[in-house]
Amino acid sequence: MSQQFNVAMSSSTFALYHGTFTSAQYPGPLLFGVRPSRNTVVKKPEQKPKRKRAPRKTAPRQAKKAEIRDVPFPFLELPAEIRVMIYKHLLVESSVELSYRTGGQGKGLSRGCLTKVPGKHGRAGHDSWVTFKPKHEDDKPTPLQPAILRVCKFTRAEATPLLYDQTFYFENPLALKRFLARITPSTLSLLRKIVIRGWAERNIPCWVNALSLAFAMLTTAHNLESVRFDRKVSGSSDQGFWDQRRFPEYLQHIAVEDLKFWIQYVNSTGGKKAAEILSFSDINFGSQDEIENDYKVIEERKKVFFKELQLE
Numbered sequence: 001m002s003q004q005f006n007v008a009m010s011s012s013t014f015a016l017y018h019g020t021f022t023s024a025q026y027p028g029p030l031l032f033g034v035r036p037s038r039n040t041v042v043k044k045p046e047q048k049p050k051r052k053r054a055p056r057k058t059a060p061r062q063a064k065k066a067e068i069r070d071v072p073f074p075f076l077e078l079p080a081e082i083r084v085m086i087y088k089h090l091l092v093e094s095s096v097e098l099s100y101r102t103g104g105q106g107k108g109l110s111r112g113c114l115t116k117v118p119g120k121h122g123r124a125g126h127d128s129w130v131t132f133k134p135k136h137e138d139d140k141p142t143p144l145q146p147a148i149l150r151v152c153k154f155t156r157a158e159a160t161p162l163l164y165d166q167t168f169y170f171e172n173p174l175a176l177k178r179f180l181a182r183i184t185p186s187t188l189s190l191l192r193k194i195v196i197r198g199w200a201e202r203n204i205p206c207w208v209n210a211l212s213l214a215f216a217m218l219t220t221a222h223n224l225e226s227v228r229f230d231r232k233v234s235g236s237s238d239q240g241f242w243d244q245r246r247f248p249e250y251l252q253h254i255a256v257e258d259l260k261f262w263i264q265y266v267n268s269t270g271g272k273k274a275a276e277i278l279s280f281s282d283i284n285f286g287s288q289d290e291i292e293n294d295y296k297v298i299e300e301r302k303k304v305f306f307k308e309l310q311l312e
Contacts, residue, residue, distance in 0.1 A: 076154065087159040090145040092166055164190035167226075172198040173210035180217040191221050197230045212258040219265050225272070229280045259309060275311055 075083070146163070149156045164187065170176040176196055180188065198207075218224065263274040282291050285301040 075151075083158065084162070087148065087162050090148050091159060091163040093144070160187070161190055165192050167193040167195060169195045170197065172196075173207045173214055177210040177214040177217075180214055185220055188217070188221050189223055191224060193226045193228075194224070195228045195230055215258050215262040218262060222269070222271070224277055227278050229278075229284055231281065231284045263309070263311060278311060280305075 078086075144163075149159055149163075168179070168191070170179065173196065176194070196211075218227075259278075263278070266272070266274040266277065280302075282298055285298045285305070286294075290297055
């Protein structure tokens with residue numbers, strides 16, 4: 001009985017004491033929860049050594065790329081023929097068509113071909129019905145890279161003539177006027193070939209005014225080789241505008257007088273005659289049905305037009 005009491009007293013005394021016990025101080029049985037002494041060595045579980053990651057194989061490749069980027073490319077040391085090939089790849093395409101667009105997309109010049117969608121009455125659509133479309137259905141317009149012209153004065157002088165030596169297409173006179181207003185007189189003298197489409201719409205007065213201003217600016221384009229007037233017609237419904245009885249009335253609504261002034265100026269310079277530069281497609285004088293089936297009517301309208309224009 002006394003032995004059990006001593007054990008209990010020792011246990012209670014041990015529980016109240018917060019120090020560290022040794023075997024000399026407490027000869028009784030070992031109790032759980034005893035804090036280990038400072039001299040006790042606790043072994044940690046063995047950890048497997050971490051595997052070292054192998055160096056990435058792409059590191060030398062990235063260093064090589066960085067080394068290549070730091071080395072400038074001697075572009076001007078290339079042969080002139082190679083530089084011209086690079087310029088043409090960046091600046092020349094088979095059809096550069098600058099188009100003036102209006103409506104929800106805002107006003108301004110846009111690259112790419114346009115197609116006219118027939119309106120409610122079957123007539124060719126105007127600006128509000130014009131949609132952008134690549135030159136070929138399965139192809140996209142070649143993107144120009146004019147940034148090469150900003151490299152230095154030498155590349156600009158060498159590459160600019162290649163850019164303006166190609167044919168420029170304008171959907172209407174507004175596009176032509178806006179384009180000419182943005183280039184310098186020295187650049188204007190580099191123009192060679194121009195095609196104007198959709199110019200003969202008598203119910204669009206702004207086209208007539210734009211054509212007048214555009215040809216006033218073209219008087220300083222001394223190296224022009226060709227100015228061709230084209231016209232897109234969606235069907236034979238446009239035939240009424242070119243009826244011979246109404247043809248003189250139609251001529252009053254187009255900028256014939258402004259074309260006359262340009263023709264007289266070109267002929268007075270002593271260079272290439274206006275008749276050699278200016279041309280009009282057959283589609284200007286009738287629909288495709290008339291061109292294929294009744295070409296005599298087209299020839300009669302041409303005579304009336306060229307006589308009024310004094311081009312012959």
